[in-house]
Each structure stands twice: as C-alpha cells, then as structure tokens.
Amino acid sequence: xxxxxxxxxxxxxxxxxxxxxxxxxxxxxxxxxxxxxxxxxxxxxxxxxxxxxxxxxxxxxxxxxxxxxxxxxxxxxxxxxxxxxxxxxxxxxxxxxxxxxxxxxxxxxxxxxxxxxxxxxxxxxxxxxxxxxxxxxxxxxxxxxxxxxxxxxxxxxxxxxxxxxxxxxxxxxxxxxxxxxxxxxxxxxxxxxxxxxxxxxxxxxxxxxxxxxxxxxxxxxxxxxxxxxxxxxxxxxxxxxxxxxxxxxxxxxxxxxxxxxxxxxxxxxxxxxxxxxxxxxxxxxxxxxxxxxxxxxxxxxxxxxxxxxxxxxxxxxxxxxxxxxxxxxxxxxxxxxxxxxxxxxxxxxxxxxxxxxxxxxxxxxxxxxxxxxxxxxxxxxxxxxxxxxxxxxxx
Amino acid sequence: xxxxxxxxxxxxxxxxxxxxxxxxxxxxxxxxxxxxxxxxxxxxxxxxxxxxxxxxxxxxxxxxxxxxxxxxxxxxxxxxxxxxxxxxxxxxxxxxxxxxxxxxxxxxxxxxxxxxxxxxxxxxxxxxxxxxxxxxxxxxxxxxxxxxxxxxxxxxxxxxxxxxxxxxxxxxxxxxxxxxxxxxxxxxxxxxxxxxxxxxxxxxxxxxxxxxxxxxxxxxxxxxxxxxxxxxxxxxxxxxxxxxxxxxxxxxxxxxxxxxxxxxxxxxxxxxxxxxxxxxxxxxxxxxxxxxxxxxxxxxxxxxxxxxxxxxxxxxxxxxxxxxxxxxxxxxxxxxxxxxxxxxxxxxxxxxxxxxxxxxxxxxxxxxxxxxxxxxxxxxxxxxxxxxxxxxxxx
Numbered sequence: 001x002x003x004x005x006x007x008x009x010x011x012x013x014x015x016x017x018x019x020x021x022x023x024x025x026x027x028x029x030x031x032x033x034x035x036x037x038x039x040x041x042x043x044x045x046x047x048x049x050x051x052x053x054x055x056x057x058x059x060x061x062x063x064x065x066x067x068x069x070x071x072x073x074x075x076x077x078x079x080x081x082x083x084x085x086x087x088x089x090x091x092x093x094x095x096x097x098x099x100x101x102x103x104x105x106x107x108x109x110x111x112x113x114x115x116x117x118x119x120x121x122x123x124x125x126x127x128x129x130x131x132x133x134x135x136x137x138x139x140x141x142x143x144x145x146x147x148x149x150x151x152x153x154x155x156x157x158x159x160x161x162x163x164x165x166x167x168x169x170x171x172x173x174x175x176x177x178x179x180x181x182x183x184x185x186x187x188x189x190x191x192x193x194x195x196x197x198x199x200x201x202x203x204x205x206x207x208x209x210x211x212x213x214x215x216x217x218x219x220x221x222x223x224x225x226x227x228x229x230x231x232x233x234x235x236x237x238x239x240x241x242x243x244x245x246x247x248x249x250x251x252x253x254x255x256x257x258x259x260x261x262x263x264x265x266x267x268x269x270x271x272x273x274x275x276x277x278x279x280x281x282x283x284x285x286x287x288x289x290x291x292x293x294x295x296x297x298x299x300x301x302x303x304x305x306x307x308x309x310x311x312x313x314x315x316x317x318x319x320x321x322x323x324x325x326x327x328x329x330x331x332x333x334x335x336x337x338x339x340x341x342x343x344x345x346x347x348x349x350x351x352x353x354x355x356x357x358x359x360x361x362x363x364x365x366x367x368x369x370x371x372x373x374x375x376x377x378x379x380x381x382x383x384x385x386x387x388x389x390x391x392x393x394x395x
Numbered sequence: 396x397x398x399x400x401x402x403x404x405x406x407x408x409x410x411x412x413x414x415x416x417x418x419x420x421x422x423x424x425x426x427x428x429x430x431x432x433x434x435x436x437x438x439x440x441x442x443x444x445x446x447x448x449x450x451x452x453x454x455x456x457x458x459x460x461x462x463x464x465x466x467x468x469x470x471x472x473x474x475x476x477x478x479x480x481x482x483x484x485x486x487x488x489x490x491x492x493x494x495x496x497x498x499x500x501x502x503x504x505x506x507x508x509x510x511x512x513x514x515x516x517x518x519x520x521x522x523x524x525x526x527x528x529x530x531x532x533x534x535x536x537x538x539x540x541x542x543x544x545x546x547x548x549x550x551x552x553x554x555x556x557x558x559x560x561x562x563x564x565x566x567x568x569x570x571x572x573x574x575x576x577x578x579x580x581x582x583x584x585x586x587x588x589x590x591x592x593x594x595x596x597x598x599x600x601x602x603x604x605x606x607x608x609x610x611x612x613x614x615x616x617x618x619x620x621x622x623x624x625x626x627x628x629x630x631x632x633x634x635x636x637x638x639x640x641x642x643x644x645x646x647x648x649x650x651x652x653x654x655x656x657x658x659x660x661x662x663x664x665x666x667x668x669x670x671x672x673x674x675x676x677x678x679x680x681x682x683x684x685x686x687x688x689x690x691x692x693x694x695x696x697x698x699x700x701x702x703x704x705x706x707x708x709x710x711x712x713x714x715x716x717x718x719x720x721x722x723x724x725x726x727x728x729x730x731x732x733x734x735x736x737x738x739x740x741x742x743x744x745x746x747x748x749x750x751x752x753x754x755x756x757x758x759x760x761x762x763x764x765x766x767x768x769x770x771x772x773x774x775x776x777x778x779x780x781x782x783x784x785x786x787x788x789x790x
Binding site: 001002003004005006007008009010012013016019020023039041042043044045046050051054055058062063064066067068069070071072103104106107109110111114115116117118132135136138139140245246247248249250262265266267268269270271272273275276277278279280281282283284285286 | 396397398399400401402403404405407408411414415418434436437438439440441445446449450453457458459461462463464465466467498499501502504505506509510511512513527530531533534535640641642643644645657660661662663664665666667668670671672673674675676677678679680681
C-alpha cells in the first residue's frame with residue numbers, strides 16, 4: 001500500500017487521538033468526570049434557522065431535486081446568495097461565478113492548494129498554525145514554510161516578507177486564529193497586502209493570499225477586515241462549521257476575488273482540483289441551509305462567556321496566556337518547557353489539552369473552550385491542582 | 396497555478412458539460428422540450444425512511460451532537476450498523492473496525508486509490524468504464540490500464556489476467572456497470588477472484604479488488620454476488636447515491652474485507668488518505684440517515700419500467716443495444732461510426748446523449764434512463780426521427 005498514507009492513518013493527529021481517548025475515558029468513568037478540551041467541536045447548538053430551513057426544504061422541495069447532484073461548483077441560487085452576502089456584508093465586489101461550494105474548510109484548503117500549487121511550491125504560514133495544513137500542502141506537492149509569530153502571536157510581517165521567495169505560491173493566514181485566538185488588525189492585513197503586492201510585482205507572478213476564515217463570526221472585538229478589501233490576489237476559504245455549528249456536515253466555500261489576476265483561470269483550477277480529489281459537489285441539502293442562514297450564527301456570546309470564565313480563572317491560578325479576541329481556543333504557555341509532559345500530567349487529572357508541538361511551536365497548550373460552561377466550572381479545581389504540582393512554574 | 400488543474404476545470408467532463416447545456420437549454424425552450432439523458436442523477440425520490448429519519452433526528456438529537464464532527468471513520472453506531480448489515484445481508488464476515496464512511500462513491504474511489512497506490516502503480520479496469528476513474532487514478536499517481544470487454548460487455552477474463560503485471564496494484568470492477576448496465580455473474584466474479592489470487596501468489600504482494608458498487612440495489616435480475624465472498628483482498632466502495640437517491644448528499648463507505656491481507660494496515664492507509672485529501676469525516680446527518688435506511692431503497696421498479704419502455708422502443712426503431720441487467724443506463728451502439736457526430740445530431744433534436752469516447756471505447760452512446768417516464772415517452776418520436784436520418788444505419 002502507500003506507506004505514507006498508512007503512517008498518516010496510524011498516527012492520528014494529536015487532536016483526534018486525544019478526542020478518541022476522551023470518548024473512551026468518558027465511557028469508563030462517566031462523561032461528567034472528563035474535561036475534554038481537545039477537539040474544536042462546536043458546543044453551541046446550530047441557530048434555529050438551520051432546523052427551520054431543513055424542515056421547510058423537506059416539505060417544499062421534491063426529494064429527487066433536493067437530494068440530487070447539484071452543479072459541481074454548487075447550486076446556482078446558493079452561489080448567488082453567497083456572492084450577494086459577501087458584497088453586501090463586506091462591501092467587496094463579488095461574483096457568483098467565482099464562488100465554489102465545498103465540503104468544509106479542509107476541502108476548501110486541499111482544493112485551493114491543489115488548484116494553485118505545482119510540485120515544490122511553497123506556502124508561507126505564520127506559526128503556530130493548524131497542524132493539518134502540512135498534510136494538505138503535501139497532498140498538493142507543496143511545502144509549508146512556517147514563520148513564527150511574535151510573543152503576542154502577532155504576525156511578524158518583516159519575517160513573512162523575508163520568507164517569500166521564488167517558489168512561494170501563497171501566504172496562508174487564519175484569522176481569527178486557531179490555536180491562538182488572535183484576530184489580525186486591519187493595519188496588519190493592509191501591511192500584509194502591501195507585502196504580497198510588492199512580491200507579486202517583483203516576481204511577475206501573483207503571490208496568492210489564502211484566507212482561511214472558519215472563525216470569522218466568532219469574534220469578540222471589532223469584526224475582521226475582509227481579506228478581499230486589502231489584497232487583490234485573494235482566495236477566501238470559508239466554512240460554516242463554526243458559525244452555524246455544522247462541523248460534521250462539511251459545508252463551506254472558496255471565493256476567488258474578482259480582482260485576482262486571472263480570476264477565471266484560478267476558478268477553473270479550483271473546479272479541476274475539486275473534481276480530481278473526488279469532491280463531486282458540496283452536500284446538497286446543507287448548501288441550501290447555509291444559503292438560508294447567511295449572516296446568522298450560533299450564539300457567539302456563549303463562547304465569549306466561556307472565554308472570560310476560563311481565561312480569568314486560569315490567570316488567577318497563575319497560568320500565562322494572551323487573551324484571545326476570536327475563535328474558541330486559549331493558547332496557554334506550559335508551566336514547564338515540555339508541553340507534552342505537561343499534557344500528560346493534565347491527562348492524569350482528566351484534563352485533555354493539546355500540546356503545541358504539532359502546531360509548529362513548542363511550549364504551549366491549546367485549550368478548546370467550545371464546551372458546556374459546566375465543564376469549565378467543574379474543571380477549575382483540576383487546573384488549579386495541576387499548576388500547583390509545579391514548585392516554580394515558568395521557571 | 397497548476398496547469399493540469401486549470402485544464403481539468405475548463406474541460407468539464409463530457410457528462411457534466413451536457414448536463415449544464417441541458418439546464419441552460421431547458422431555460423430557453425422549456426424543460427418539457429428537452430430530453431436530457433446525460434447525467435446519472437436519480438429521478439426516483441428517496442424512500443420515505445430518509446425524510447422520516449431526518450425529522451426524527453432533528454426532533455430527538457441535540458443539534459450540537461447531531462451536526463458536530465464524528466470520528467474520522469464515522470459515527471461508531473453507524474459503522475456497526477453497516478458492518479452488521481453486510482454480514483447479515485451477504486453472509487460475509489464484516490467488522491465495524493474496517494468500515495470507513497465516505498463522502499460518496501467518488502470519495503470512496505479517490506481515498507482507496509490514494510491509500511493503496513504508489514506513484515506509477517497500475518489499476519486494471521474493464522472498458523468501457525466511468526470516465527472519472529482516470530482522473531481519480533492520476534490523483535493517486537497511478538495509471539489506468541483499460542481492458543476492453545467483449546462485444547456483449549462481459550469482462551474478458553483472459554485479457555484481464557494478461558494485463559495484470561508487476562505494477563498492478565488493483566483491478567477495479569463496477570457491477571452493476573456504468574455505462575453498460577452489465578451485472579457480472581457469480582461465475583465471472585469467482586473466476587476473477589481466482590485470477591487475482593493466483594496473481595497475488597505469483598508476485599508475493601496482494602493484488603486488490605476494488606469493487607465500485609453504487610448500483611448494487613439497482614438490479615433487475617439475480618442480486619450480484621458480494622465481492623468479499625469471492626476474493627479476500629477486496630475493498631468494497633459503496634455509495635448510497637443511487638439506492639437512496641441521495642446523489643447530492645455525498646454519503647457512502649469503504650469496507651475492507653476482514654480476510655484482506657494486512658486488513659488493519661489497509662484500513663489505516665484508507666484513514667490516512669481520507670485525512671490527506673481533506674475529508675474530515677462523512678456528512679454527519681446523512682451518516683445516520685443511511686444507517687437507518689440500510690436495506691431499503693428507492694423504487695427500483697420505476698427504473699426497470701423505464702428500461703423496458705426505452706429499450707423496447709429503441710430496438711423497435713432499429714437501434715442496436717444489449718439489454719442491461721442493472722444500473723440505469725442504456726449503452727446503445729451509434730448508427731454511425733463517429734459517436735460524437737451522432738450525439739451532435741441528437742442534440743439538434745434536443746436529445747442529450749453522452750458519446751462513449753470518454754468511457755474508453757468508441758462507437759456507443761450512453762443514455763441515462765433515470766428520468767421521469769413522461770420524458771422517455773415524449774422523446775420517442777425524436778429517437779425515431781434521429782435514426783431515420785441514416786439511410787443505412789450500422790452500415
């Protein structure tokens with residue numbers, strides 16, 4: 001068989017490994033006794049419009065039309081709705097003809113990378129980053145070039161500029177960020193756009209911006225600037241997984257900026273990549289559900305309240321962390337240098353935290369606070385006892 | 396960008412090209428005046444259990460659990476149900492741990508090929524075959540080796556045996572067959588199994604059987620033997636698209652035979668390939684819907700009646716065709732050597748038929764009879780007038 005694929009299957013991602021362990025452990029000692037902060041599985045229910053739209057579609061649309069194949073890029077009315085929403089909500093020109101509905105953010109990523117990368121191309125990405133990016137890049141024959149953020153998880157723009165070379169096909173940003181929760185400011189994004197514009201000019205070929213945005217609506221401060229507003233050669237990679245709590249339903253889109261150089265060709269390549277990877281079309285029912293729920297979201301206030309509760313309690317207990325402005329993760333500095341060792345200690349207290357190593361940096365843990373509030377409340381004694389195990393935390 | 400992907404996106408499959416043309420044409424002259432036999436989009440509604448199960452799930456399962464991520468290989472209860480069904484229905488031992496839920500047949504194919512193929516590996520396939528196989532194989536770095544069937548579309552077993560060489564990773568069969576409608580007999584399948592067993596012994600490495608089975612339930616004669624019953628190193632690639640009329644919802648599975656050499660390693664490779672291609676998990680809602688509807692199907696009798704109506708009428712009009720025993724396609728010999736030219740003439744009569752060239756053979760057209768009966772009835776005059784254009788058809 002393909003030995004790389006066998007290994008990839010055996011070594012489940014650290015996140016998924018912990019998730020499976022957590023499920024098993026819950027079976028052993030009771031779900032209420034396990035504090036599973038591993039997987040970013042939305043804990044807030046889908047907004048009412050999801051169920052209402054499913055019911056309406058079941059009632060009003062003949063089944064063979066509702067569940068049949070759509071056009072490969074998506075149902076035309078759905079694509080129109082998405083384009084219209086982007087145009088209205090963000091004030092950037094957008095065309096339905098440049099919208100490609102996908103099976104979720106992962107698919108948006110593998111499709112975009114395969115569409116635009118040739119073997120050996122490089123994708124610059126601020127680190128820490130979502131671990132699967134590496135696997136998706138490899139699938140496209142490309143290589144990730146991580147560029148560490150600064151100590152406050154802000155993008156290091158001069159370092160990003162220096163990392164962009166002859167083989168750089170794209171810069172991949174994820175804001176609001178998994179795992180840090182950082183939301184790039186408009187100034188940071190405009191500066192990044194300027195860098196990419198300059199680099200594209202220098203090389204004579206576009207350096208694309210891949211903006212991976214599944215957490216756009218999970219933002220606790222000013223809404224993020226729309227990437228298409230700051231740079232032309234932009235692909236927005238979106239997913240409804242977090243905004244509509246539909247992570248398991250696999251529904252998102254790729255939007256190619258109309259101002260992208262060769263936008264139609266880029267879109268053709270996106271379609272070709274989707275076809276090549278085995279994505280015939282995005283799931284039909286949820287294409288329509290997503291279109292009907294554009295602009296709506298699950299109760300983000302619950303996530304914010306979780307953030308406040310947990311971040312405050314951890315800080316009070318002596319943990320070091322930067323307040324996240326978006327997404328539903330705390331990226332907490334490990335009290336000992338070896339974050340994996342810290343996570344093993346945490347596991348013994350039924351706290352399931354993900355060490356930062358697979359995110360491209362050492363010394364941190366990711367804590368997903370997309371859990372019921374009661375889980376956070378019940379976990380606090382364990383967190384306090386855990387750091388108390390260290391006579392000199394952060395020595 | 397990736398020029399191969401751009402080209403793949405621009406040159407839509409012949410099938411999809413015609414489908415899009417048909418949609419546009421319906422808009423121009425009215426849907427009732429276009430006879431679109433291009434796309435295999437199920438015309439029979441999903442069975443009642445689909446809507447009932449969706450409604451039940453919406454009522455009874457909390458939304459965040461219903462729509463959240465499942466384990467990568469699928470919800471455990473769903474995998475158990477699939478394994479149990481395979482075991483009971485077909486009398487072959489099956490284990491839930493070897494079931495991987497997928498986003499439809501295309502995903503089952505790209506994942507299996509990527510799991511098991513290394514660059515340059517060969518996949519032997521009887522021709523005519525579903526055109527996308529070539530694209531899926533290329534995605535895995537593999538190469539299709541087509542082996543023509545005989546004049547009655549039966550698999551040419553000696554030729555298949557001769558085509559299996561050092562680089563052959565798998566033989567891919569599709570029965571009931573797209574585009575011919577042939578259903579391989581138990582004797583043919585057992586003989587194929589014997590060939591594969593012998594070839595595996597000779598080379599010291601398993602030659603796998605990929606059994607692509609989305610049309611299993613669309614069978615008008617004896618049900619097909621289960622591939623796992625005739626050969627050990629078998630992966631069944633299934634989809635609920637046709638049996639449950641859920642083509643747009645993207646739900647199927649890969650089942651690795653427990654008797655497959657290194658079955659657990661094969662399964663790991665399947666998981667790794669799914670991860671690598673961007674399939675996080677199969678769509679959550681429809682995983683459960685499919686599990687609840689195992690053994691049920693849309694009204695296959697409607698397809699059979701369509702087959703009878705159309706096949707009889709075409710034969711009476713002078714067309715040559717082999718009666719299909721399964722699926723919902725007629726593979727009709729073109730009255731002129733150039734099947735594409737024939738299809739262009741057909742198009743002028745609003746008959747949308749797919750020329751056989753992209754299926755790996757020349758001189759035939761594929762007619763998808765998964766359409767409302769009334770479409771077939773209204774199309775018959777056009778079919779008669781079309782063959783009447785030829786003074787000496789099949790000369």
